[in-house]
Amino acid sequence: MNDADGLRGMTRQSLLYRTAGAVAAAAVPALGVAGPAFARPRSETSATAAPVPQGTIDFFGFEGDDFSSSKTLKQFLAKTGARIQSDFFPGAPVPAIIQRTHSGRAKGVDIVDAFTLFVPVLDESGGIGTYFQPIDPAKVPNLKRLIAPLRGTNQPWAVDGRLYAVPVSVSPNSPVWARKRVNPTITKWTDLLDPRFKGRLGFIAFPEINYSLAVNLLKLNPKSHQAYMPKTRLQDAIDLLKKVRANAKVVSPSNGDSINALNAGEIDVIWGGFPGIAVLANKAKPQTEAVFTIFPRDGNINTIQGWAIGAQSDNVDSAYAALNEALDPRVQGEYNNFIVQGPAVQGVDRFLKPSLRAAYSSRNIGRLLTRFQLAVEPPIKSSKYVTAAEWETAFAKVTS
Amino acid sequence: MGDGIREGNLLIRRRLGRRRSDSSGGGRRLGDRLLLALPAAAAIALLFVTPIVVFAVYSFLSGSVYGFSAHLPFTFANYRAVVSDPTIGRLATNSVIVGFAVAGVSLAIGLPTAFWLRYCAGRFQQALIFLLVLAMFAGYLVRIYAWRTILGQDGILNDALQRIGLTSHPLGFLVFSRFAIVVALVQIVLPFVVLLLFAGFRPIEPRILESAQDLGAGFLTRWRRVVLPLIAVPAGSAFMLCILIGTSDYVTPLLLGAPGQLTVGVQIQRYFQELGEYPFGAALAMLVLLCYGILYAAFGLGFRLLRLRRLEWQT
Amino acid sequence: MSAERRSIGAGIVTAAAFVFLFAPLVVVIVFSFQSSASLTLPLTGPSVAWYRRVFGDPDFQQALEHSAEIGAIMAVSTLVVGTSAAYGVTRSTLRIRSALASLLTAPITLPALFLGVMLVSLFNQISLRLSLVTVGLAHFVWTFPVFFLLARVALDRMDRALEEVAADLGARPLRSFWRVTWPQVRPLLVGASALSFAFSFDEFIATSFVAGPQQTVPLLVYGKIRRTIDPTINVISTVLMAMMLALWLGAFLYAISRRRLRFQPSAASGAA
Numbered sequence: 001m002n003d004a005d006g007l008r009g010m011t012r013q014s015l016l017y018r019t020a021g022a023v024a025a026a027a028v029p030a031l032g033v034a035g036p037a038f039a040r041p042r043s044e045t046s047a048t049a050a051p052v053p054q055g056t057i058d059f060f061g062f063e064g065d066d067f068s069s070s071k072t073l074k075q076f077l078a079k080t081g082a083r084i085q086s087d088f089f090p091g092a093p094v095p096a097i098i099q100r101t102h103s104g105r106a107k108g109v110d111i112v113d114a115f116t117l118f119v120p121v122l123d124e125s126g127g128i129g130t131y132f133q134p135i136d137p138a139k140v141p142n143l144k145r146l147i148a149p150l151r152g153t154n155q156p157w158a159v160d161g162r163l164y165a166v167p168v169s170v171s172p173n174s175p176v177w178a179r180k181r182v183n184p185t186i187t188k189w190t191d192l193l194d195p196r197f198k199g200r201l202g203f204i205a206f207p208e209i210n211y212s213l214a215v216n217l218l219k220l221n222p223k224s225h226q227a228y229m230p231k232t233r234l235q236d237a238i239d240l241l242k243k244v245r246a247n248a249k250v251v252s253p254s255n256g257d258s259i260n261a262l263n264a265g266e267i268d269v270i271w272g273g274f275p276g277i278a279v280l281a282n283k284a285k286p287q288t289e290a291v292f293t294i295f296p297r298d299g300n301i302n303t304i305q306g307w308a309i310g311a312q313s314d315n316v317d318s319a320y321a322a323l324n325e326a327l328d329p330r331v332q333g334e335y336n337n338f339i340v341q342g343p344a345v346q347g348v349d350r351f352l353k354p355s356l357r358a359a360y361s362s363r364n365i366g367r368l369l370t371r372f373q374l375a376v377e378p379p380i381k382s383s384k385y386v387t388a389a390e391w392e393t394a395f396a397k398v399t400s
Numbered sequence: 401m402g403d404g405i406r407e408g409n410l411l412i413r414r415r416l417g418r419r420r421s422d423s424s425g426g427g428r429r430l431g432d433r434l435l436l437a438l439p440a441a442a443a444i445a446l447l448f449v450t451p452i453v454v455f456a457v458y459s460f461l462s463g464s465v466y467g468f469s470a471h472l473p474f475t476f477a478n479y480r481a482v483v484s485d486p487t488i489g490r491l492a493t494n495s496v497i498v499g500f501a502v503a504g505v506s507l508a509i510g511l512p513t514a515f516w517l518r519y520c521a522g523r524f525q526q527a528l529i530f531l532l533v534l535a536m537f538a539g540y541l542v543r544i545y546a547w548r549t550i551l552g553q554d555g556i557l558n559d560a561l562q563r564i565g566l567t568s569h570p571l572g573f574l575v576f577s578r579f580a581i582v583v584a585l586v587q588i589v590l591p592f593v594v595l596l597l598f599a600g601f602r603p604i605e606p607r608i609l610e611s612a613q614d615l616g617a618g619f620l621t622r623w624r625r626v627v628l629p630l631i632a633v634p635a636g637s638a639f640m641l642c643i644l645i646g647t648s649d650y651v652t653p654l655l656l657g658a659p660g661q662l663t664v665g666v667q668i669q670r671y672f673q674e675l676g677e678y679p680f681g682a683a684l685a686m687l688v689l690l691c692y693g694i695l696y697a698a699f700g701l702g703f704r705l706l707r708l709r710r711l712e713w714q715t
Numbered sequence: 716m717s718a719e720r721r722s723i724g725a726g727i728v729t730a731a732a733f734v735f736l737f738a739p740l741v742v743v744i745v746f747s748f749q750s751s752a753s754l755t756l757p758l759t760g761p762s763v764a765w766y767r768r769v770f771g772d773p774d775f776q777q778a779l780e781h782s783a784e785i786g787a788i789m790a791v792s793t794l795v796v797g798t799s800a801a802y803g804v805t806r807s808t809l810r811i812r813s814a815l816a817s818l819l820t821a822p823i824t825l826p827a828l829f830l831g832v833m834l835v836s837l838f839n840q841i842s843l844r845l846s847l848v849t850v851g852l853a854h855f856v857w858t859f860p861v862f863f864l865l866a867r868v869a870l871d872r873m874d875r876a877l878e879e880v881a882a883d884l885g886a887r888p889l890r891s892f893w894r895v896t897w898p899q900v901r902p903l904l905v906g907a908s909a910l911s912f913a914f915s916f917d918e919f920i921a922t923s924f925v926a927g928p929q930q931t932v933p934l935l936v937y938g939k940i941r942r943t944i945d946p947t948i949n950v951i952s953t954v955l956m957a958m959m960l961a962l963w964l965g966a967f968l969y970a971i972s973r974r975r976l977r978f979q980p981s982a983a984s985g986a987a
Contacts, residue, residue, distance in 0.1 A: 063942055087928050088938055092674045099468045099676065104844055105927065125466050199572070203659070250576050251659045260545065260944045263753040265554045266576065280943045285753035380465050389465045392675060397487045400662045433888075434812055436803030440796045440819055440859065447856045448822045451833035454840050469839060513732045516725035528733070530967055535736045537913045537959045538743065539952035541936050545754060545944060546739035549746065554756055556742065590736060648826040651920075665828050672832050672924065678839070685832055689825075696824070 049138050050324040051317035053082035058315070060087050060100070061113020065305060067168075069338035070331045073322070082318050084111075094118055094125075094377055101131055107312045110319040114165040114308035117208055117377040119157045121388070124380045132308040134162040139320040142327035145345040147362065149369040150304070156226055156374060157306055165306030168326050169335065170342035172302045172368050173209060173375075174292040176270040176278045178262060185291075188298040189217055192269050193243045202258040203248040204272035205399045209301070211391055212375035213272065214240050216299040227301055227373040229386040234394060237386075241398045244271050251399050255280075263288050275359065276340035294359055294368065301375045302368055305341065336360065342368065459682035468676035478683035488667060488684065495663040498578065498653070499646035502585045503639045506593045509586070510638065511631075514597035519606055529598070536591045544655050547584045551575040580656040588652075589645050593638040600634025632708040636699045643695065647688070664688055740956065747949035754944060765946040775951065778935040781847060782916050785931065789854050789915040793862040794908040798900075801866035802892065816867065823860040830856060831924030838925065845927035853925045857918055858911040865907040869900045902970035909966040913959055 057077070059066040066086045067073050077083055089096040093113065100106050112132065122131050137143055143151070143166065150167045152158075157165040177186050186192065192201055212227035214220065214237035220229055229237060245251070249267050252258040255277050261267045262277075263285040270277060278290035294300065307326065309319045325331055332343040333351020342360040343352070349361055358364075378388040386394075459478055461470035482488055521528055550556045551574035558570040573579055604627070612622045628635075650665030664684070671681030703709070746754055750762035769775050800819060804812050822830065834853050843849060873896070881891040919933035926934055932955065936948050 063938065090673075090923070090926070090934075090938070095466055095468070095674050095676050098466050102468055103839075104842075121466075245659050248659050251654075253654055254941045256940045256943045257655065260548065260754060264548060264552045264755045266548075266552055283752065284943065284945060285751065285755065387465075389675070389677075392465075392670075393485075393487070396667070396670070400487055400491055400660065400666065433803045434807040434809050434815070437800035437812075437815055437819070438803075440800035440863070441815060443796065443855065444819055444822065444859070447834070447837075447852055448830075449818075451830075451837040455833045455836045458836050470836075509728060509732050509735075512725040512728035516722065516729040520722045520726060526967075526971065530963065531733065532736070533910075534956075534960060534963055535740065537917050538740045538956050539917065539936065540919050540933065541940065542743050542948050542952035543739045545940075545948070546742040546746075549742050549754055549756070550738060552755070556756065559756060584739075587736060587739060590732065594732070644824075644826045648828045649920075650828070668828060668832060672835060678836060681832060682836065685829060689829065692824075 050141055051139060051321050052080050053077050053318040053321035053325075054080055055082055055315055055318060057082060057084045057110045057318045057322050058087065058108055058310075058313075059084050059111045059113070060097070060109045060310070061089060061111075062093070063088050064339055065113045066111075067322075067326055067331065067335045070326075070334040072328070072334060073325055073331045076325050076331075077322060082321070084322060089113070094121055097122065097131055098125055101126075101311075106131070106310060108314045109310035110313040110315045111322065112308045112310050114157070114306045115375075116156045116165070116167075116304040116306060117212075117375050119159065119164050119308075121377040121380060123159050128159045128164050129311060131311055132164045133311050133313065133316070134164060135166055135309065136320070137163065139317070140166060140324045140327070142324045142345070145327055145329070145347070147344060147346060147365055147369070149366065150344055156376075157304070165308040166323055166327070167304045167306045167344040168323075169305040169332075169339065169344055170302060170365055170368065171274060171305055171339075172294040172300055172342065172372065173213065174273065174275050174278075174294045174300070175296060176262070176273045176275075176281070176290055176292045178268050179289040179291045181265075181268040186269065186293065186296075188296045189213070189271070189300075190298050192271050193247060195247075197247045197269055199247070199249045200268045201244070201247040201249060202261050202267040202270040202273075203244055203251045203399070204255065204258050204270060205251050205253060205395075206272060207391060207395045208377050209272050209303075209375060210241060210395065211237070211378055211386070212301045212373065216301050216373045219299075221373075225373060226376050228376055228382075228384075229378070229391070230384060231382075231386050231390075234386050234390065238394050238398060241395070245398055259284065262290060274340070279340045294364075295371075300368075300372045302372050303375045304344070455682050456686060458679050459686045461679045463677045463679040466676045468678065470678045470682070478680050479687070481680065482684045482687060488664065490660070491662055491664045491667055494653070494661050495647035495665070498581055498585065498661075498663060499643040501578070501582045502589060502646035503642035505582060505586050506589050506642050507635060507638060510590060510593035510597050511635070514594050514601055515627075517594070517598055518601040518604075519609075529595070532591045532594055540588070541651065543587065544584055544652055547580060547587075547656060548575055551580055551583070575656065576658050578657065578661055581653050581661065584652050584656055585646055585649060589642050592641055596634050596638045596641070597631065600631050604630050629706075629708055632706070633703060636703065640696065640699065644692065743949050744953050744956070747946050747953045749946060752945045754946060754949070765950045769947050769950045769954070772947075774930070774935060775932075778930045778932045781929050782931040782933075785847060785851050785854055786912040786915045788851055789858050790908045790912040792855060793859050793911040794904060797859060797862040797866050797907075798904055801863055801870050802896070805867060805870040816863075819863050820860045822856050823864070827857065827918065827920040831921035834921070835924045845925055847927070847929050849925045849927065850922055850929075850931065853921050854915040854918060857921060858914045861914065862907045862911050865910070866900075866904055869903040869907075870896070873899045902972075906966045906970050909962050912962065916955070916959075 053076075063086075066084050068084065068086065074083070087109075093115070094117075097106075097112060097118070100109070114132065119128060119132075122128055146167060147170075150170075153161050153163055155163075157163065157167070175186050175189055175192055179185070211229060215227035215229045215233075218233070218236055218240060220233040220236065221227060248271075250258070250261050252261065255273065258267070258270050258273060259277055259281045262270060262281050273292075275292045275294060278292040281288050281290040307323050309316060309323070313319055326335070327345050329343070329345060329347040330351050332345055332348045336343050336348070337351075337353045337356060340356065342365045343362070346362055349357055352360055378391045379385055380388055458470040460474050460476070462473055462475055462477070463470050517525055517528060548555070552558070553570040553572060553575070555575070557574060558567070561567045562570070608626065609622060612626045617625070647663060648665040650663055650669055653662050654666060668681050668685050668688070671677045671684065745758075747765060748761050748763065749759050750764065751759040804816050804819075830853060834849070834856070837843075838845060838849055877895050877899075878891060881895045886894070916931075917933065918931075919937065922931055922934060923937065930938070932951060936951055939945075939948055
């Protein structure tokens with residue numbers, strides 16, 4: 001069975017070197033392949049080999065992650081009569097994907113919202129091929145637009161040299177706070193543990209985010225680019241989270257819940273959240289003036305949102321077409337403006353809102369990806385790292 | 401009026417030449433009528449009894465993280481793990497506290513309310529009961545968030561209290577506390593409690609209370625020796641209902657409680673929906689069901705010992 | 716005199732109880748008409764923007780359809796199955812009937828959480844896919860016992876003398892039921908059937924376990940609070956309350972408008 005250590009434990013420098021090589025390796029077959037003979041006519045751009053979308057493309061993921069906020073994508077699909085129809089994760093995403101597949105309802109799911117944390121644990125849980133199809137790079141010409149650190153097959157979302165998801169957005173976490181109520185301002189995650197926030201902190205209790213965040217902040221696994229937690233350091237992570245809980249007034253099961261508490265003035269700071277929370281909070285109540293920082297001085301974690309093509313998709317070519325278009329810079333700009341995450345491709349700066357351009361310039365995204373570790377899902381079985389069951393028990397103790 | 405019908409019936413029978421004692425062809429069929437309940441019995445057997453059996457079996461099987469199934473081998477490990485888990489012990493304690501608090505408060509409010517509705521409401525009785533029923537179906541989650549708006553630091557209640565001058569700064573304990581959990585659950589459960597108690601008060605004619613008063617019984621004595629014994633069984637049902645809802649509800653503590661106040665229900669939900677460890681979740685749920693069963697039995701035994709019975713209508 | 720004093724105390728508690736019961740509902744309604752998105756004080760100006768958004772939302776329309784479908788099926792199925800079961804139990808003299816009645820009301824003893832996880836276990840074991848069908852099955856177990864209890868009370872308490880008359884006159888059981896029994900208990904049973912609809916529509920906890928990809932209204936609301944909490948959930952709730960009010964008003968008016976069948980004694984005694 002696949003253990004979490006091994007080929008994906010690499011340092012940040014070697015990642016850069018390897019992606020350079022991977023790009024070269026991927027470019028050759030991508031250019032050389034004429035692709036299977038498509039019965040349908042090719043789309044306008046001459047160099048592209050992306051298929052033409054048709055019909056309904058069924059999406060399974062988080063609300064909003066289907067790029068429904070991108071008018072350009074909608075128009076592109078509508079030109080040939082296609083559209084995306086979305087079904088949302090009823091709860092935690094990995095069990096949702098697994099359960100849906102096992103209960104026979106994955107038939108016809110074309111695109112799955114696949115964060116990088118999912119692929120290894122899904123692979124453990126019955127083989128990645130049960131859930132996703134390997135990506136054919138020839139059908140996604142826009143892969144070449146990906147930011148350098150995201151290219152290639154030596155990535156957590158590839159298995160045995162084949163891509164099973166394509167990055168579509170980069171999502172760093174960030175502490176969020178109400179600017180007017182917090183003085184002096186926050187510069188590190190651990191500022192939130194300060195006694196001045198006792199009873200004023202909102203704790204977003206997503207288990208996998210806190211797992212990875214603890215690993216990064218406490219430097220529990222500094223040599224790995226992915227934030228897997230060594231078994232021997234479990235107690236350190238729990239101690240950190242206990243300190244967070246000590247300041248917490250509310251333990252939130254969702255982002256929306258913590259936004260509500262922040263706007264109601266019950267809390268001033270949020271642990272375990274994302275920049276999007278600040279933007280949504282301000283949208284609902286501008287007086288809150290919520291702010292965030294994606295470069296806290298003591299560390300941070302990134303989640304890379306990807307799109308995967310369902311193993312039982314019945315509209316594969318359309319899924320590829322949508323996926324390829326999702327990597328178009330304008331589409332990326334529209335989507336990331338809405339979801340407040342970072343683009344996965346180059347050349348998006350001019351499409352970003354001015355307020356987000358500073359945070360999510362391509363230079364910053366590059367810095368994010370090299371400086372901070374990738375969030376992971378705890379493995380199901382491992383001799384070295386804290387497993388999902390162990391983490392669930394320990395985390396429940398802190399948050400229940 | 402029924403007497404009038406029976407008189408008429410006797411006349412008809414005499415007319416038709418039937419004897420009084422003749423059960424007029426119905427006797428043979430009366431036993432068969434129970435067959436009408438067969439479809440319902442089959443449905444309940446399939447949808448209630450069978451799941452319990454499957455469920456009980458699951459609790460002795462083995463599962464795995466993200467397994468969403470149960471398989472051999474048989475084992476007691478699930479039960480052992482549940483009983484030895486300190487987190488579950490803490491969740492159970494929270495559940496008991498919330499359950500009994502909700503039961504106590506609901507009965508304290510519900511008894512006088514049901515009493516007043518039964519004996520003093522007059523022509524408003526039907527309208528008020530109608531309102532009560534209406535209050536049951538107002539959406540579960542939204543009400544919880546409404547309580548945040550009411551009980552919050554910058555919320556309606558604090559605002560009002562400060563304006564009146566009763567407090568000088570906002571009360572922080574109103575929300576994200578056990579107080580909030582109990583308040584929200586009582587609001588959800590109160591209509592049921594009042595209706596149950598009202599149904600219990602129905603057969604008790606006002607003249608029973610009046611005669612007790614005439615015989616010299618004071619207020620407390622009337623209640624202790626006349627009303628309470630008569631209302632005991634419905635009150636017991638209402639109490640059990642509060643315990644059931646208070647201990648198993650997991651959404652209210654999640655959204656309105658302080659850290660560390662979750663109930664056992666959340667763990668059952670996590671094991672079934674998020675971790676997919678069915679056997680472990682089943683074992684935990686079976687143990688909770690066992691506790692409920694003990695509580696039911698305790699009530700039944702208590703009532704029998706005290707010779708309290710449910711009242712029947714006299715038509 | 717002391718009875719009065721007691722009544723005043725009880726009256727005050729009752730008034731307080733009703734205020735307490737309706738406080739959050741009033742808040743829900745008021746905030747559904749606020750222009751501000753944040754469900755917090757201060758009150759901003761009135762607005763129906765959120766209503767427009769909800770009614771234009773295809774997800775809401777679909778969820779509403781699903782919930783209404785299932786609710787209607789529950790109302791009809793509990794009415795048919797429940798009435799016949801209650802009739803059978805109350806008109807039988809077999810000793811087994813009270814055990815049977817206990818079985819039929821047993822599901823009421825368990826909270827929805829347990830019904831949900833038990834049914835998920837069953838469906839998993841027989842490999843039944845989660846869908847609106849499984850939701851319907853769960854709702855049936857949830858609503859049937861309440862209907863049965865109410866139907867049993869109604870059929871127990873009605874005057875059976877007319878049924879005896881009908882039997883004496885040679886009416887077959889079905890005709891007797893339809894012409895004699897049913898008109899007497901119809902208001903109560905229709906009300907109980909409306910109750911089934913309401914319970915089914917509002918059910919969230921058990922549904923969250925047995926639902927497939929199709930959503931009901933409570934599931935939709937739960938999905939909405941994930942990302943951000945805004946007045947659309949208040950709007951949905953207010954719409955629900957209005958629906959229930961209409962439903963209940965209808966059933967209630969129907970119930971009080973139909974008095975019990977009055978037998979005219981003169982007709983029988985004059986027949987000698």
